[in-house]
Amino acid sequence: MSELKEYKCPSCGAPMHYDINKESVTCRFCLNTYDQEYLHSHFEDEIDEKLSDFDWVDRTKYVWEPYETDKLEKFVCSSCGGNIVTKSFYASAKCPYCKHYVIISSDLDGDIRPDKVIPFKVTKKEFWGKYTEYISGVKKAPKEFYNKSVQKDIVGYYVPVWRYSCTYKPEESYVLNLKDYPILANDVDVKEKVFYSLMPFEFSDAEDFTESCLAGFCASRYIIGAENAMKMVDHVLKKMYNDDANPQSKKEENPLDTSKKIDKLLKNRLNKYVQNRELSYYLVPVWLLKITYKNEELYYAMNGQTGQMYADRIPKKTKESKKPKYDLIDWMMLLIILQIPILLLAPSGVLNYKVPLTAVIIQFISFFIIVVDSLISKRKQRKTTIKEPKIESIKDFITKL
Numbered sequence: 001m002s003e004l005k006e007y008k009c010p011s012c013g014a015p016m017h018y019d020i021n022k023e024s025v026t027c028r029f030c031l032n033t034y035d036q037e038y039l040h041s042h043f044e045d046e047i048d049e050k051l052s053d054f055d056w057v058d059r060t061k062y063v064w065e066p067y068e069t070d071k072l073e074k075f076v077c078s079s080c081g082g083n084i085v086t087k088s089f090y091a092s093a094k095c096p097y098c099k100h101y102v103i104i105s106s107d108l109d110g111d112i113r114p115d116k117v118i119p120f121k122v123t124k125k126e127f128w129g130k131y132t133e134y135i136s137g138v139k140k141a142p143k144e145f146y147n148k149s150v151q152k153d154i155v156g157y158y159v160p161v162w163r164y165s166c167t168y169k170p171e172e173s174y175v176l177n178l179k180d181y182p183i184l185a186n187d188v189d190v191k192e193k194v195f196y197s198l199m200p201f202e203f204s205d206a207e208d209f210t211e212s213c214l215a216g217f218c219a220s221r222y223i224i225g226a227e228n229a230m231k232m233v234d235h236v237l238k239k240m241y242n243d244d245a246n247p248q249s250k251k252e253e254n255p256l257d258t259s260k261k262i263d264k265l266l267k268n269r270l271n272k273y274v275q276n277r278e279l280s281y282y283l284v285p286v287w288l289l290k291i292t293y294k295n296e297e298l299y300y301a302m303n304g305q306t307g308q309m310y311a312d313r314i315p316k317k318t319k320e321s322k323k324p325k326y327d328l329i330d331w332m333m334l335l336i337i338l339q340i341p342i343l344l345l346a347p348s349g350v351l352n353y354k355v356p357l358t359a360v361i362i363q364f365i366s367f368f369i370i371v372v373d374s375l376i377s378k379r380k381q382r383k384t385t386i387k388e389p390k391i392e393s394i395k396d397f398i399t400k401l
């Protein structure tokens with residue numbers, strides 16, 4: 001059974017969390033803050049036990065290469081004693097009863113310990129602000145997307161990533177230099193299209209990994225190991241070279257799910273034309289909101305370091321909804337239509353002259369409101385611009401010599 005860890009407040013015993021603004025671990029109840037040194041001595045934070053010459057590239061054959069995504073593990077919550085059942089790749093888990101996060105130390109220890117972590121810089125409040133701004137620009141969004149309860153589903157997520165650099169030289173005159181490409185090492189919750197739209201992460205701001213950073217956050221460990229991660233990139237580099245050599249042969253490949261991808265990689269060898277490999281293991285911060293609407297999973301995410309946002313489209317409310325709601329524009333249109341008979345009857349002299357005059361004034365006011373309303377909603381839609389998903393972002397990390 002794996003070892004659990006929880007940062008409980010030394011003063012009041014409540015579970016603590018990592019405070020993004022204070023950059024340290026804080027108690028929500030008595031508001032005490034504790035620095036790294038204190039945490040090290042009081043919580044026996046693990047230190048990096050990897051040897052000083054440890055190199056992921058050389059050690060790939062010896063460190064664990066997992067590829068199970070469905071295996072479950074069971075823990076007992078140290079706060080409330082409730083059972084926590086979670087997939088084995090999570091390095092922290094939320095207790096379903098007391099809602100506190102516990103850290104699963106065995107997923108962060110020894111040979112599989114992350115080298116570095118990029119701590120969250122952007123708060124949940126900022127993510128929520130940008131998300132609601134985006135939603136307000138969408139007309140007729142279903143209530144599942146703007147309910148206050150949506151806020152509860154936002155997860156601060158530490159995503160495992162391999163930082164990879166190498167040189168690919170299949171012939172003397174053809175060299176590709178890849179620098180600091182983040183290879184997504186677990187794509188179960190944060191999908192590739194979401195992750196690569198949040199680029200870039202500033203690796204230079206990363207800190208040495210400490211578990212206390214994860215207090216109050218969700219985290220997972222890699223399921224695509226060091227060797228397979230490198231094979232994945234080798235494959236892309238080789239394909240780029242082939243495409244350049246025979247531009248006619250370009251073939252689109254279907255994206256594979258993780259287990260198929262790994263099955264395919266296991267058969268391959270590391271490419272002999274790739275040199276100067278450098279690999280290190282990072283956790284990077286992502287705010288994630290997943291909304292399931294009519295059996296479709298939609299993702300809204302933010303780079304927790306830079307604030308770069310990703311958003312799936314918001315579906316329109318369909319006609320099935322019980323109470324059709326009319327907006328201002330619909331009412332104004334109705335008013336204009338209702339007054340047409342009055343204006344048609346006016347020349348015949350049947351009506352008192354004041355009635356058609358009032359109708360004309362109402363028509364003008366209605367038109368004015370329609371124009372103003374449409375200008376406001378257009379401005380709202382323009383306010384939040386969100387980057388289009390860009391999967392082939394590896395090209396941004398390559399220089400061709």
Ligand SMILES: [Zn+2]
Pocket residue numbers: 009010011012013014027028029030031032
């Ligand atoms: Zn406390």
Ligand SMILES: [Zn+2]
Pocket residue numbers: 077078079080081082095096097098099100
């Ligand atoms: Zn609990």
